Amino acid sequence: MIRSAVLRGLDVFPVEIEIGLNRSRASFGISGLGRREVQESRHRLQNALQATGYQWPEGAITVNLAPADVPKSGTALDLGIALALLEATRQIRPALTSPIFAIGELGLEGAVRPIHGALQIARKIPDGSVLIGPKENNDELALLRQVPVQVRKNYTPYVVQDLGEAVNTVEAKATPLARILAATLESAFHAGVDFSQVIGQKRAKRALEVAAAGGHNVLLVGPPGEGKSLLAKALPTILPNLTPAEVIELTAIYSAAGLLPSRHAWVNKRPYRVVHHTTSRQALVGGGTGFPLPGEITLAHRGVLFLDELPEFGRTLLETLRQPLEDGFIHLRRTGGAARYPCELILVAAMNPCPCARDGEAICKRCEYRLSVDEPQCPRCGSGDRRSLCTCTEHEKRAYKGRLSGAIMDRIDLKVRVGALSPEERFASPNGEDSRTIRHRVQAAREIQARRYSGTNILVNARIPGGLVRQYCELHPSAEATMRQVAVRVPELTTRGHDKLLKTARTVADLNNSPVIYKKHIVEAAELCGHETVRDFLLSLEEMDICPSCKGPVDARHRYCPGCGYVLRAVQV
Numbered sequence: 001m002i003r004s005a006v007l008r009g010l011d012v013f014p015v016e017i018e019i020g021l022n023r024s025r026a027s028f029g030i031s032g033l034g035r036r037e038v039q040e041s042r043h044r045l046q047n048a049l050q051a052t053g054y055q056w057p058e059g060a061i062t063v064n065l066a067p068a069d070v071p072k073s074g075t076a077l078d079l080g081i082a083l084a085l086l087e088a089t090r091q092i093r094p095a096l097t098s099p100i101f102a103i104g105e106l107g108l109e110g111a112v113r114p115i116h117g118a119l120q121i122a123r124k125i126p127d128g129s130v131l132i133g134p135k136e137n138n139d140e141l142a143l144l145r146q147v148p149v150q151v152r153k154n155y156t157p158y159v160v161q162d163l164g165e166a167v168n169t170v171e172a173k174a175t176p177l178a179r180i181l182a183a184t185l186e187s188a189f190h191a192g193v194d195f196s197q198v199i200g201q202k203r204a205k206r207a208l209e210v211a212a213a214g215g216h217n218v219l220l221v222g223p224p225g226e227g228k229s230l231l232a233k234a235l236p237t238i239l240p241n242l243t244p245a246e247v248i249e250l251t252a253i254y255s256a257a258g259l260l261p262s263r264h265a266w267v268n269k270r271p272y273r274v275v276h277h278t279t280s281r282q283a284l285v286g287g288g289t290g291f292p293l294p295g296e297i298t299l300a301h302r303g304v305l306f307l308d309e310l311p312e313f314g315r316t317l318l319e320t321l322r323q324p325l326e327d328g329f330i331h332l333r334r335t336g337g338a339a340r341y342p343c344e345l346i347l348v349a350a351m352n353p354c355p356c357a358r359d360g361e362a363i364c365k366r367c368e369y370r371l372s373v374d375e376p377q378c379p380r381c382g383s384g385d386r387r388s389l390c391t392c393t394e395h396e397k398r399a400y401k402g403r404l405s406g407a408i409m410d411r412i413d414l415k416v417r418v419g420a421l422s423p424e425e426r427f428a429s430p431n432g433e434d435s436r437t438i439r440h441r442v443q444a445a446r447e448i449q450a451r452r453y454s455g456t457n458i459l460v461n462a463r464i465p466g467g468l469v470r471q472y473c474e475l476h477p478s479a480e481a482t483m484r485q486v487a488v489r490v491p492e493l494t495t496r497g498h499d500k501l502l503k504t505a506r507t508v509a510d511l512n513n514s515p516v517i518y519k520k521h522i523v524e525a526a527e528l529c530g531h532e533t534v535r536d537f538l539l540s541l542e543e544m545d546i547c548p549s550c551k552g553p554v555d556a557r558h559r560y561c562p563g564c565g566y567v568l569r570a571v572q573v
């Protein structure tokens with residue numbers, strides 16, 4: 001029996017094609033929930049068979065597509081129905097012993113045209129099958145056979161240009177698809193911006209390195225024109241290289257969505273998707289009328305999604321991102337059915353600090369030197385007298401920041417201020433680390449996490465569930481004593497904020513190849529997370545430790561625990 005397959009979202013449904021022939025009045029009907037393009041296939045089929053030299057059966061023809069309860073759309077069934085008709089009328093005799101799946105659209109002259117999602121269909125058909133597909137889907141089908149063994153598909157692909165070649169394949173007169181050279185493939189994406197091209201912004205660069213290592217979402221806050229978009233474009237270049245399994249997965253997603261730029265393209269680089277604030281909810285998360293289609297969050301899977309001018313998106317649109325960012329996938333249900341799409345991504349958002357974009361920027365009143373947010377005193381003359389460049393009222397600032405809900409801000413781990421470049425930095429030549437150097441550190445941190453989370457569903461530190469933070473974020477005793485002090489002295493740090501701080505500190509420790517988290521890691525994490533109060537409090541503390549007896553925080557310099565009197569250290573004689 002000749003079989004075919006249909007693609008619904010990223011789910012593949014094998015289809016058994018049954019042909020019923022009756023010598024009554026000539027007619028043609030398709031049963032099995034075929035959509036309009038499937039019902040219209042009669043004209044393509046009849047012309048293709050006759051153009052190739054085969055006879056169109058006389059009488060009534062009934063084509064049953066099983067399972068009948070699965071809606072079937074698209075033109076990928078054309079080739080399978082044509083071959084099944086020829087088999088039913090004994091115009092061909094299949095000689096292949098393995099299950100045969102045929103996919104492809106037929107032209108009126110018998111040509112087999114390419115389809116979307118050929119790679120995804122090949123991934124999901126049963127092992128040991130034969131797949132006959134269009135010649136123009138050659139590279140997708142060959143790709144699945146030459147990846148490493150652990151992700152290689154055990155199937156035999158054939159590619160054909162017309163119905164005649166498909167018949168020869170069924171009758172075992174053709175040669176299976178050969179291997180292809182990676183050099184003949186084109187990358188679906190251009191290479192991003194190298195980190196060495198970004199001038200200044202050391203703190204923002206460090207934040208993106210931590211984000212890449214731990215999978216953390218990032219918010220860049222700063223005036224326009226100071227490099228926020230450039231930094232976002234550079235982030236994919238420091239993410240770890242895609243594994244063979246990820247290459248197959250992403251190429252299949254873009255093939256199913258019809259977004260591969262050419263038939264020789266494959267996705268071998270991390271996706272980078274930019275969304276404008278005027279986009280619709282369906283374009284962002286997926287949906288539409290009929291069967292739900294993937295949105296930008298799915299197209300950014302395993303890569304970076306960049307939202308510029310974050311407050312302009314509107315609260316309602318941003319709220320749709322809450323659950324997908326938390327879960328790493330999205331369920332969509334529309335009148336045409338339901339789909340589940342992956343969206344494991346790093347969100348990079350950018351915004352101005354206030355409506356006039358100058359909050360925090362100032363001018364020294366004595367020498368007119370421009371001061372950044374981190375400069376309480378003028379580096380040129382030492383004066384602390386400054387004049388703010390911001391023209392916004394406090395009410396305007398609160399209203400501007402109030403466009404972002406606390407729920408969406410809770411999904412963003414790192415919040416970094418991108419200040420204006422100094423005159424020296426503006427005229428300096430790029431001389432920072434390149435992306436390759438940073439990517440090596442990120443890759444090493446990811447390998448540490450892979451060993452730590454082996455056997456679990458956790459991929460990166462940012463995905464540690466709340467109940468397992470203490471298990472995986474092991475604190476040095478002095479760091480634990482410090483965090484106990486923070487819990488008491490900084491009440492505005494919520495439980496969720498505490499967990500995000502520890503997960504970020506875990507990533508900082510991984511970048512330093514440290515098995516446990518120390519106070520210095522928490523200090524850096526607090527700065528990157530935007531917890532200035534926590535950072536300042538930690539810096540003001542003396543070195544703390546934990547009492548072995550009562551487990552309370554104690555000063556490491558003391559001899560006795562103030563809580564229980566336990567002797568911390570013996571007197572030196």
